[in-house]
Amino acid sequence: SLEEISFAEKANRACPELPIYSRVDIFTNNEGEIALSELELIEPELWFRFFPHASELLAKAIKHKLSS
Numbered sequence: 001s002l003e004e005i006s007f008a009e010k011a012n013r014a015c016p017e018l019p020i021y022s023r024v025d026i027f028t029n030n031e032g033e034i035a036l037s038e039l040e041l042i043e044p045e046l047w048f049r050f051f052p053h054a055s056e057l058l059a060k061a062i063k064h065k066l067s068s
Helices: 001-013 053-067
Strands: 021-028 032-039
Touching: 001 032, 021 053
Parallel strands: none
Antiparallel strands: 021 032
């Protein structure tokens, strides 16, 4: 949902430096609110097999980061 995407973006922005890639694991707590389970920054499973084009996008982002 848009609410979940917004939550994940906020979790990434909380990092001292914005990561090039991450995986944000969330759940709904007992109060019905979105909560953070894990912010995976080291070797996250990004599920490229379900959206192969995402690997190209990540490669371009890394190349851009390294050249700037």
